[in-house]
Amino acid sequence: MTAAILCTGTELTRGELVNTNASWLCEAVTALGFEVGASDCVDDDRQRICRKLERLGSEHEILVCTGGLGPTTDDLTSECVAQVLGVGLVRDEASLRLIEERLARLGRTMAASNAKQADFPAGATVIPNPNGTAPGFSVRIGRALCFFLPGVPREMRAMFEQSVVPALLPLRTGSQFQVRLRTYGLAESEVNDRLTGIEASHGVTIGYRARLPEIEVKVLARSEDEGAARARAEAAAAEVRARLGDEIVFGEGDVDLARALGELLVERGRSLAAAESCTGGLVAELVTANAGASRYFLGGVVAYANAAKTALLGVDAGLLQQHGAVSAEVAIAMARGARDRFGASMAVSITGIAGPEGGSPEKPVGLVHFAVSDQRGATHRRKVFSGDREQIRRRAAFALLALCRRVLLRGHDS
Numbered sequence: 001m002t003a004a005i006l007c008t009g010t011e012l013t014r015g016e017l018v019n020t021n022a023s024w025l026c027e028a029v030t031a032l033g034f035e036v037g038a039s040d041c042v043d044d045d046r047q048r049i050c051r052k053l054e055r056l057g058s059e060h061e062i063l064v065c066t067g068g069l070g071p072t073t074d075d076l077t078s079e080c081v082a083q084v085l086g087v088g089l090v091r092d093e094a095s096l097r098l099i100e101e102r103l104a105r106l107g108r109t110m111a112a113s114n115a116k117q118a119d120f121p122a123g124a125t126v127i128p129n130p131n132g133t134a135p136g137f138s139v140r141i142g143r144a145l146c147f148f149l150p151g152v153p154r155e156m157r158a159m160f161e162q163s164v165v166p167a168l169l170p171l172r173t174g175s176q177f178q179v180r181l182r183t184y185g186l187a188e189s190e191v192n193d194r195l196t197g198i199e200a201s202h203g204v205t206i207g208y209r210a211r212l213p214e215i216e217v218k219v220l221a222r223s224e225d226e227g228a229a230r231a232r233a234e235a236a237a238a239e240v241r242a243r244l245g246d247e248i249v250f251g252e253g254d255v256d257l258a259r260a261l262g263e264l265l266v267e268r269g270r271s272l273a274a275a276e277s278c279t280g281g282l283v284a285e286l287v288t289a290n291a292g293a294s295r296y297f298l299g300g301v302v303a304y305a306n307a308a309k310t311a312l313l314g315v316d317a318g319l320l321q322q323h324g325a326v327s328a329e330v331a332i333a334m335a336r337g338a339r340d341r342f343g344a345s346m347a348v349s350i351t352g353i354a355g356p357e358g359g360s361p362e363k364p365v366g367l368v369h370f371a372v373s374d375q376r377g378a379t380h381r382r383k384v385f386s387g388d389r390e391q392i393r394r395r396a397a398f399a400l401l402a403l404c405r406r407v408l409l410r411g412h413d414s
Contacts, residue, residue, distance in 0.1 A: 001171060002037035003029045003062035004144070006052055008077060009151060010043040012067075020153055021066045028160060030220075033172040034062060044074040046083075053084050057141030062168065064160070067151035069134040071113035077148055082121040084141060089119040092126055095135045102133055127163045131155045138167070145171070175226035179237035181217040182251040182260070183244060184402050188215050194243050202236035213395050214257065217249075247406055257398055258286040261405045265296040265346070268408055270374075273342035274300035275313050275334040277325065278352040278368060282397045298342040303334065313337030326351050328369050328380045335373035346374040346407075350400050354392045368396040372404050377412040379403065 005025045011017040019041060026036045037060055042052045049068070056063050068077030082089050096118040100110045120126060120137045127136035127147065134150040136159055147164045149156045183191060188210055195217070199206050207218040217240055221233035241249050251260040265272055274283045274297075284300035287293055301312050306325055309315040314337040315330060323329045334349035352368030359365035364384060371380040381403055385395040 001034055001061040001173060002059075003034040003064065004038040004040065004056040004060040005029070005036060006056055006063060006065040007041045007151070008044065008049060008065065008067035009041075010074070012041050013043040021151060021156055024153070024157065025064055025066070025160070029062070029064065029168075031178065032165065032168055033174070033176045034168070044068065044076060046076055046080055049076060049080040050084050053080060053141055053146075057084075057144040057146065060144050062171070063141065063144040063146040064164065065146065065148045066156050069117060069136065069148065069150045071111070071117055071133070075116075078119055078121060078137070081124075081137075081139060081141070081146075081148065085121055085123075085139065087122040090122045091115075092118050092120055092135075095120075095126055095128075098128070098135075099133045127159055129155055129159055130162070131158055136163070174222060174224050175229045176220060176222040177226065177230040177233040178221075179219045179233050180253050181219065181237060181240055181249050182253075182255060182257070183215045183217060183248050184213065184250055184257055184398060185248045186215065186244070191215050191217065191244065191248075195240055198236055198239055198243075202232055202239070204232055204236040206236075206240075212391065213398050247402075247409065250402075250405065256286075256290070257401050257405070259290040261401050261408075262287065262290055262293060262296055264405060264408050270346050270408070271296055271298050271342075271344045272404070273298045273338040273344035273347040275338035275347065275349040276300060276302050277304055277309070277334070277350060278354045279350050279393050279397050279400075280304070282393055283348065283350065283400055286397060286401065298344045301338060301341070309334060309337075313341065324363070326353055326363055326367060326369055328371075328382060331369040331371040332373065332378045332380055335371040335378060339373050346372065346404070348372050348400050348404050350396060352392075352396060354389045354396075356389060366392050368392070368399070370396065370400040370403060372400075372407045372412075374407070379407055379412045 005022055007019055007022050012019045022039050026039050029036050042048050068075045103110050117134050124137040124139045129135045132155040136149040138147050149159050188208055204219050204221045209216040219233050219237045221229045223229040250257055276283050281302045287297050303309040303312050306320050310317050313334050315333045319329055331349050331351050335347045339347035350370040353359050353365050355365035366385045369382050385392045
Protein backbone atom coordinates (compact mmCIF):
# COMPACT_ATOMS: atom_id res chain seq x y z
CA MET A 1 0.00 0.00 0.00
CA THR A 2 1.27 3.46 -0.84
CA ALA A 3 0.71 6.62 1.15
CA ALA A 4 0.86 10.31 0.31
CA ILE A 5 1.47 13.38 2.44
CA LEU A 6 -0.13 16.73 1.57
CA CYS A 7 0.56 19.96 3.44
CA THR A 8 -1.50 23.05 2.71
CA GLY A 9 -0.63 26.69 3.32
CA THR A 10 0.57 29.64 1.29
CA GLU A 11 3.17 30.31 3.99
CA LEU A 12 4.73 26.96 3.03
CA THR A 13 4.75 27.44 -0.73
CA ARG A 14 6.25 30.91 -0.34
CA GLY A 15 9.01 29.62 1.92
CA GLU A 16 7.91 31.77 4.84
CA LEU A 17 7.66 28.70 7.09
CA VAL A 18 9.77 25.55 7.08
CA ASN A 19 7.60 22.52 6.38
CA THR A 20 8.64 20.26 9.25
CA ASN A 21 5.29 18.45 9.16
CA ALA A 22 6.09 16.80 5.83
CA SER A 23 9.40 15.28 6.93
CA TRP A 24 7.95 14.16 10.26
CA LEU A 25 4.93 12.50 8.67
CA CYS A 26 6.95 10.82 5.91
CA GLU A 27 9.19 9.25 8.52
CA ALA A 28 6.30 8.28 10.80
CA VAL A 29 4.25 6.67 8.02
CA THR A 30 7.31 4.83 6.70
CA ALA A 31 8.05 3.54 10.19
CA LEU A 32 4.53 2.07 10.30
CA GLY A 33 5.32 -0.07 7.26
CA PHE A 34 3.86 1.93 4.38
CA GLU A 35 5.59 3.15 1.25
CA VAL A 36 5.35 6.94 0.97
CA GLY A 37 4.95 7.52 -2.74
CA ALA A 38 4.39 11.28 -2.68
CA SER A 39 4.92 14.28 -0.46
CA ASP A 40 3.27 17.42 -1.79
CA CYS A 41 2.50 20.98 -0.79
CA VAL A 42 -0.18 23.36 -2.04
CA ASP A 43 -1.09 26.96 -1.36
CA ASP A 44 -4.41 28.20 0.01
CA ASP A 45 -6.18 28.08 -3.33
CA ARG A 46 -9.50 26.25 -3.50
CA GLN A 47 -9.13 24.84 -7.02
CA ARG A 48 -5.55 23.70 -6.55
CA ILE A 49 -6.35 22.03 -3.22
CA CYS A 50 -9.27 20.16 -4.80
CA ARG A 51 -7.14 18.97 -7.72
CA LYS A 52 -4.43 17.73 -5.35
CA LEU A 53 -6.96 15.83 -3.25
CA GLU A 54 -8.54 14.19 -6.29
CA ARG A 55 -5.19 13.15 -7.77
CA LEU A 56 -3.61 11.85 -4.57
CA GLY A 57 -6.85 10.11 -3.60
CA SER A 58 -6.88 8.27 -6.92
CA GLU A 59 -3.21 7.24 -6.81
CA HIS A 60 -2.70 6.10 -3.21
CA GLU A 61 -4.38 4.05 -0.51
CA ILE A 62 -3.57 6.44 2.35
CA LEU A 63 -3.45 10.24 2.43
CA VAL A 64 -2.44 12.34 5.43
CA CYS A 65 -3.08 16.06 5.02
CA THR A 66 -2.15 18.90 7.37
CA GLY A 67 -3.22 22.53 7.53
CA GLY A 68 -6.27 24.57 6.62
CA LEU A 69 -8.41 23.70 9.65
CA GLY A 70 -8.12 27.02 11.47
CA PRO A 71 -10.71 29.77 11.97
CA THR A 72 -9.63 32.19 9.23
CA THR A 73 -10.91 32.68 5.68
CA ASP A 74 -7.84 31.07 4.14
CA ASP A 75 -8.49 27.81 6.05
CA LEU A 76 -10.21 25.91 3.25
CA THR A 77 -9.57 22.21 3.86
CA SER A 78 -13.01 21.15 5.11
CA GLU A 79 -14.75 23.08 2.34
CA CYS A 80 -12.50 21.62 -0.35
CA VAL A 81 -12.97 18.05 0.86
CA ALA A 82 -16.75 18.54 0.88
CA GLN A 83 -16.55 19.91 -2.66
CA VAL A 84 -14.49 16.95 -3.88
CA LEU A 85 -16.93 14.50 -2.28
CA GLY A 86 -20.00 16.40 -3.49
CA VAL A 87 -21.46 16.75 0.01
CA GLY A 88 -22.30 19.60 2.32
CA LEU A 89 -20.72 20.72 5.58
CA VAL A 90 -22.31 19.58 8.83
CA ARG A 91 -21.70 21.19 12.21
CA ASP A 92 -20.64 18.71 14.90
CA GLU A 93 -22.17 19.90 18.17
CA ALA A 94 -19.84 17.82 20.35
CA SER A 95 -16.80 19.42 18.71
CA LEU A 96 -18.38 22.84 19.06
CA ARG A 97 -18.80 22.37 22.81
CA LEU A 98 -15.19 21.22 23.19
CA ILE A 99 -13.95 24.28 21.31
CA GLU A 100 -16.08 26.57 23.47
CA GLU A 101 -14.87 24.90 26.67
CA ARG A 102 -11.22 25.14 25.64
CA LEU A 103 -11.54 28.82 24.80
CA ALA A 104 -13.30 29.46 28.12
CA ARG A 105 -10.38 27.86 29.99
CA LEU A 106 -8.12 30.33 28.18
CA GLY A 107 -10.36 33.22 29.21
CA ARG A 108 -11.76 33.76 25.72
CA THR A 109 -15.24 33.72 24.25
CA MET A 110 -15.96 31.80 21.07
CA ALA A 111 -16.26 33.89 17.93
CA ALA A 112 -18.13 32.87 14.79
CA SER A 113 -14.81 32.12 13.11
CA ASN A 114 -13.97 29.58 15.82
CA ALA A 115 -17.34 27.88 15.40
CA LYS A 116 -16.39 27.22 11.77
CA GLN A 117 -13.81 24.72 13.07
CA ALA A 118 -16.65 22.38 14.07
CA ASP A 119 -17.92 22.11 10.46
CA PHE A 120 -17.02 18.86 8.69
CA PRO A 121 -17.93 17.19 5.39
CA ALA A 122 -21.07 15.10 5.79
CA GLY A 123 -20.17 11.55 6.81
CA ALA A 124 -16.71 12.41 8.10
CA THR A 125 -15.29 10.81 11.24
CA VAL A 126 -14.11 13.49 13.66
CA ILE A 127 -10.57 13.25 15.05
CA PRO A 128 -10.35 15.01 18.45
CA ASN A 129 -7.63 17.56 19.16
CA PRO A 130 -6.62 17.48 22.85
CA ASN A 131 -4.17 20.36 22.45
CA GLY A 132 -5.99 22.93 20.32
CA THR A 133 -9.25 24.24 18.92
CA ALA A 134 -9.01 22.59 15.47
CA PRO A 135 -10.38 19.02 15.36
CA GLY A 136 -9.40 16.85 12.44
CA PHE A 137 -11.45 14.38 10.46
CA SER A 138 -11.25 11.29 8.28
CA VAL A 139 -13.00 10.44 5.01
CA ARG A 140 -12.38 8.31 1.95
CA ILE A 141 -11.50 10.02 -1.34
CA GLY A 142 -11.21 7.67 -4.30
CA ARG A 143 -8.92 4.79 -3.30
CA ALA A 144 -7.49 6.60 -0.30
CA LEU A 145 -8.40 6.57 3.34
CA CYS A 146 -7.70 10.22 4.20
CA PHE A 147 -6.82 11.90 7.48
CA PHE A 148 -6.95 15.68 7.88
CA LEU A 149 -5.00 17.20 10.75
CA PRO A 150 -4.15 20.77 11.82
CA GLY A 151 -0.88 22.34 10.74
CA VAL A 152 0.41 23.18 14.22
CA PRO A 153 3.17 20.54 14.65
CA ARG A 154 2.53 19.83 18.34
CA GLU A 155 -1.19 19.31 17.76
CA MET A 156 -0.71 17.34 14.54
CA ARG A 157 1.79 14.91 16.03
CA ALA A 158 -0.34 14.12 19.06
CA MET A 159 -3.43 13.52 16.91
CA PHE A 160 -1.48 11.34 14.50
CA GLU A 161 -0.13 9.15 17.28
CA GLN A 162 -3.41 8.93 19.19
CA SER A 163 -5.91 8.55 16.34
CA VAL A 164 -4.23 7.91 12.99
CA VAL A 165 -1.74 5.23 14.01
CA PRO A 166 -4.45 2.90 15.47
CA ALA A 167 -6.42 3.30 12.22
CA LEU A 168 -3.44 2.50 10.01
CA LEU A 169 -1.97 -0.47 11.86
CA PRO A 170 -4.66 -2.97 10.73
CA LEU A 171 -4.05 -1.95 7.09
CA ARG A 172 -0.42 -3.03 6.99
CA THR A 173 0.50 -5.95 4.76
CA GLY A 174 3.70 -7.76 5.68
CA SER A 175 6.24 -6.42 8.13
CA GLN A 176 9.27 -4.21 8.08
CA PHE A 177 12.03 -3.25 10.46
CA GLN A 178 14.36 -0.28 10.21
CA VAL A 179 17.63 0.50 11.97
CA ARG A 180 18.73 4.15 11.96
CA LEU A 181 22.46 4.65 12.44
CA ARG A 182 23.92 8.09 13.12
CA THR A 183 27.32 8.92 11.64
CA TYR A 184 29.77 11.80 11.65
CA GLY A 185 33.07 12.37 9.93
CA LEU A 186 32.52 11.19 6.34
CA ALA A 187 30.77 12.82 3.40
CA GLU A 188 27.50 11.23 2.26
CA SER A 189 29.11 10.03 -0.98
CA GLU A 190 31.94 8.30 0.89
CA VAL A 191 29.53 6.64 3.30
CA ASN A 192 27.57 5.37 0.29
CA ASP A 193 30.69 4.03 -1.41
CA ARG A 194 31.86 2.19 1.71
CA LEU A 195 28.51 0.42 1.98
CA THR A 196 28.38 -0.84 -1.61
CA GLY A 197 26.93 -4.35 -1.87
CA ILE A 198 25.22 -4.51 1.54
CA GLU A 199 21.74 -4.03 0.08
CA ALA A 200 22.08 -6.97 -2.31
CA SER A 201 23.80 -9.31 0.13
CA HIS A 202 21.29 -8.76 2.95
CA GLY A 203 18.09 -8.04 1.00
CA VAL A 204 17.64 -4.56 2.53
CA THR A 205 17.24 -0.99 1.38
CA ILE A 206 19.73 1.62 2.58
CA GLY A 207 18.75 5.28 2.64
CA TYR A 208 20.63 8.39 3.69
CA ARG A 209 19.64 11.64 5.31
CA ALA A 210 22.04 14.54 5.78
CA ARG A 211 21.57 16.57 8.95
CA LEU A 212 24.41 19.06 8.83
CA PRO A 213 26.98 17.89 9.71
CA GLU A 214 25.75 14.36 10.46
CA ILE A 215 24.69 11.63 8.04
CA GLU A 216 21.93 9.22 9.05
CA VAL A 217 22.06 5.74 7.49
CA LYS A 218 18.68 3.99 7.41
CA VAL A 219 18.70 0.22 6.98
CA LEU A 220 15.22 -1.06 6.06
CA ALA A 221 14.16 -4.69 5.65
CA ARG A 222 10.72 -5.94 4.56
CA SER A 223 9.28 -9.42 4.96
CA GLU A 224 6.03 -11.23 5.53
CA ASP A 225 7.46 -12.19 8.91
CA GLU A 226 8.40 -9.53 11.48
CA GLY A 227 11.21 -11.60 12.95
CA ALA A 228 12.79 -12.16 9.55
CA ALA A 229 12.65 -8.44 8.75
CA ARG A 230 14.29 -7.58 12.06
CA ALA A 231 17.01 -10.21 11.62
CA ARG A 232 17.93 -8.98 8.13
CA ALA A 233 17.96 -5.32 9.15
CA GLU A 234 20.09 -5.95 12.22
CA ALA A 235 22.54 -8.15 10.31
CA ALA A 236 22.93 -5.48 7.64
CA ALA A 237 23.29 -2.76 10.28
CA ALA A 238 26.05 -4.76 11.94
CA GLU A 239 27.93 -4.83 8.65
CA VAL A 240 27.41 -1.08 8.25
CA ARG A 241 28.95 -0.55 11.68
CA ALA A 242 31.87 -2.83 10.83
CA ARG A 243 32.62 -1.08 7.53
CA LEU A 244 32.39 2.44 8.91
CA GLY A 245 33.88 1.86 12.37
CA ASP A 246 32.84 3.01 15.81
CA GLU A 247 34.39 6.47 15.43
CA ILE A 248 32.11 7.19 12.46
CA VAL A 249 28.97 5.41 13.70
CA PHE A 250 28.36 7.10 17.03
CA GLY A 251 24.74 6.19 17.79
CA GLU A 252 21.41 4.74 16.79
CA GLY A 253 17.90 6.12 16.51
CA ASP A 254 17.54 9.58 18.01
CA VAL A 255 20.95 9.63 19.74
CA ASP A 256 22.79 12.75 18.59
CA LEU A 257 26.56 13.22 18.81
CA ALA A 258 26.44 15.23 22.04
CA ARG A 259 24.29 12.57 23.71
CA ALA A 260 26.58 9.79 22.49
CA LEU A 261 29.52 11.66 23.99
CA GLY A 262 27.63 12.13 27.24
CA GLU A 263 26.81 8.44 27.51
CA LEU A 264 30.47 7.59 26.98
CA LEU A 265 31.55 10.10 29.63
CA VAL A 266 29.17 8.50 32.12
CA GLU A 267 30.36 5.03 31.17
CA ARG A 268 34.01 6.05 31.72
CA GLY A 269 33.28 8.02 34.89
CA ARG A 270 34.53 11.30 33.41
CA SER A 271 33.44 14.91 33.88
CA LEU A 272 33.64 17.59 31.20
CA ALA A 273 34.19 21.34 30.98
CA ALA A 274 34.32 23.59 27.93
CA ALA A 275 36.19 26.73 26.90
CA GLU A 276 34.78 28.42 23.80
CA SER A 277 35.62 31.43 21.73
CA CYS A 278 34.31 31.41 18.13
CA THR A 279 31.39 29.05 18.89
CA GLY A 280 30.08 31.40 21.57
CA GLY A 281 28.63 28.69 23.83
CA LEU A 282 27.30 26.38 21.10
CA VAL A 283 29.29 23.41 22.40
CA ALA A 284 27.80 23.83 25.87
CA GLU A 285 24.36 24.26 24.33
CA LEU A 286 24.64 21.01 22.36
CA VAL A 287 25.86 19.12 25.42
CA THR A 288 23.21 20.46 27.81
CA ALA A 289 20.34 19.98 25.32
CA ASN A 290 20.27 16.36 26.49
CA ALA A 291 18.55 15.50 29.75
CA GLY A 292 20.94 14.25 32.40
CA ALA A 293 23.90 16.35 31.24
CA SER A 294 24.46 17.44 34.83
CA ARG A 295 25.86 13.96 35.52
CA TYR A 296 29.00 14.79 33.53
CA PHE A 297 29.03 18.44 32.39
CA LEU A 298 30.41 20.85 34.99
CA GLY A 299 30.25 24.08 33.03
CA GLY A 300 31.69 26.23 30.29
CA VAL A 301 33.35 29.57 29.65
CA VAL A 302 32.82 31.80 26.61
CA ALA A 303 36.13 33.66 26.49
CA TYR A 304 35.80 35.77 23.38
CA ALA A 305 38.30 38.55 24.01
CA ASN A 306 41.97 37.86 24.68
CA ALA A 307 41.63 39.50 28.09
CA ALA A 308 38.87 37.03 28.96
CA LYS A 309 41.05 34.11 27.91
CA THR A 310 43.71 35.33 30.31
CA ALA A 311 41.43 36.30 33.21
CA LEU A 312 38.98 33.37 33.07
CA LEU A 313 41.15 30.55 31.77
CA GLY A 314 44.67 31.56 32.77
CA VAL A 315 45.97 31.67 29.21
CA ASP A 316 49.36 33.41 29.31
CA ALA A 317 49.27 36.86 27.69
CA GLY A 318 52.66 36.21 26.12
CA LEU A 319 51.31 33.08 24.45
CA LEU A 320 48.48 35.10 22.94
CA GLN A 321 50.87 37.77 21.72
CA GLN A 322 53.32 35.29 20.23
CA HIS A 323 50.91 32.89 18.51
CA GLY A 324 47.62 34.76 18.31
CA ALA A 325 44.25 33.73 19.72
CA VAL A 326 43.59 31.35 16.82
CA SER A 327 46.43 28.90 17.30
CA ALA A 328 47.21 25.41 18.54
CA GLU A 329 49.07 26.75 21.56
CA VAL A 330 46.15 28.89 22.73
CA ALA A 331 43.57 26.15 22.09
CA ILE A 332 45.54 23.72 24.28
CA ALA A 333 46.04 26.35 26.97
CA MET A 334 42.31 27.12 26.97
CA ALA A 335 41.45 23.44 27.43
CA ARG A 336 43.93 23.04 30.27
CA GLY A 337 42.65 26.23 31.87
CA ALA A 338 39.04 25.04 31.74
CA ARG A 339 39.97 21.69 33.23
CA ASP A 340 41.80 23.45 36.05
CA ARG A 341 39.13 26.07 36.73
CA PHE A 342 36.24 23.60 36.85
CA GLY A 343 38.08 20.69 38.39
CA ALA A 344 36.95 18.48 35.50
CA SER A 345 38.68 15.28 34.49
CA MET A 346 38.40 16.35 30.86
CA ALA A 347 38.00 19.67 29.03
CA VAL A 348 37.50 20.81 25.46
CA SER A 349 38.33 24.13 23.83
CA ILE A 350 37.77 25.89 20.55
CA THR A 351 39.04 29.12 18.98
CA GLY A 352 38.75 30.27 15.39
CA ILE A 353 37.53 32.69 12.75
CA ALA A 354 33.83 32.17 11.96
CA GLY A 355 33.65 35.12 9.56
CA PRO A 356 32.50 36.60 7.37
CA GLU A 357 35.25 39.08 8.30
CA GLY A 358 38.54 38.73 10.17
CA GLY A 359 40.38 36.33 7.91
CA SER A 360 43.82 36.69 6.38
CA PRO A 361 45.97 34.64 3.95
CA GLU A 362 47.68 32.99 6.93
CA LYS A 363 44.50 32.54 8.93
CA PRO A 364 41.49 32.39 6.57
CA VAL A 365 37.82 32.57 7.50
CA GLY A 366 36.77 29.12 8.65
CA LEU A 367 40.09 28.31 10.37
CA VAL A 368 39.46 26.70 13.75
CA HIS A 369 41.81 25.24 16.33
CA PHE A 370 40.30 22.92 18.92
CA ALA A 371 41.68 20.71 21.65
CA VAL A 372 40.89 18.10 24.28
CA SER A 373 42.80 17.90 27.55
CA ASP A 374 42.83 15.45 30.45
CA GLN A 375 45.35 14.16 32.95
CA ARG A 376 46.97 11.98 30.27
CA GLY A 377 47.75 14.83 27.89
CA ALA A 378 46.19 16.94 25.15
CA THR A 379 45.15 16.42 21.54
CA HIS A 380 44.76 19.30 19.10
CA ARG A 381 43.24 19.66 15.63
CA ARG A 382 43.40 22.42 13.03
CA LYS A 383 40.70 22.56 10.37
CA VAL A 384 39.35 25.06 7.87
CA PHE A 385 35.56 24.73 7.65
CA SER A 386 33.46 25.96 4.75
CA GLY A 387 30.10 27.67 4.78
CA ASP A 388 28.58 30.79 6.27
CA ARG A 389 29.13 31.90 9.84
CA GLU A 390 26.43 29.66 11.31
CA GLN A 391 27.61 26.61 9.35
CA ILE A 392 31.25 27.14 10.34
CA ARG A 393 30.31 27.41 14.02
CA ARG A 394 28.14 24.31 13.89
CA ARG A 395 30.66 22.23 11.96
CA ALA A 396 33.40 23.27 14.35
CA ALA A 397 31.35 22.42 17.43
CA PHE A 398 30.57 18.95 16.09
CA ALA A 399 34.21 18.37 15.17
CA LEU A 400 35.19 19.16 18.74
CA LEU A 401 32.58 16.78 20.18
CA ALA A 402 33.81 14.06 17.83
CA LEU A 403 37.43 14.67 18.84
CA CYS A 404 36.50 14.39 22.52
CA ARG A 405 34.72 11.09 21.83
CA ARG A 406 37.73 9.83 19.87
CA VAL A 407 40.07 10.61 22.78
CA LEU A 408 37.77 8.68 25.10
CA LEU A 409 37.77 5.72 22.71
CA ARG A 410 41.37 5.72 21.51
CA GLY A 411 43.35 7.98 23.80
CA HIS A 412 45.52 10.94 22.80
CA ASP A 413 47.62 11.14 19.64
CA SER A 414 50.99 9.50 20.09
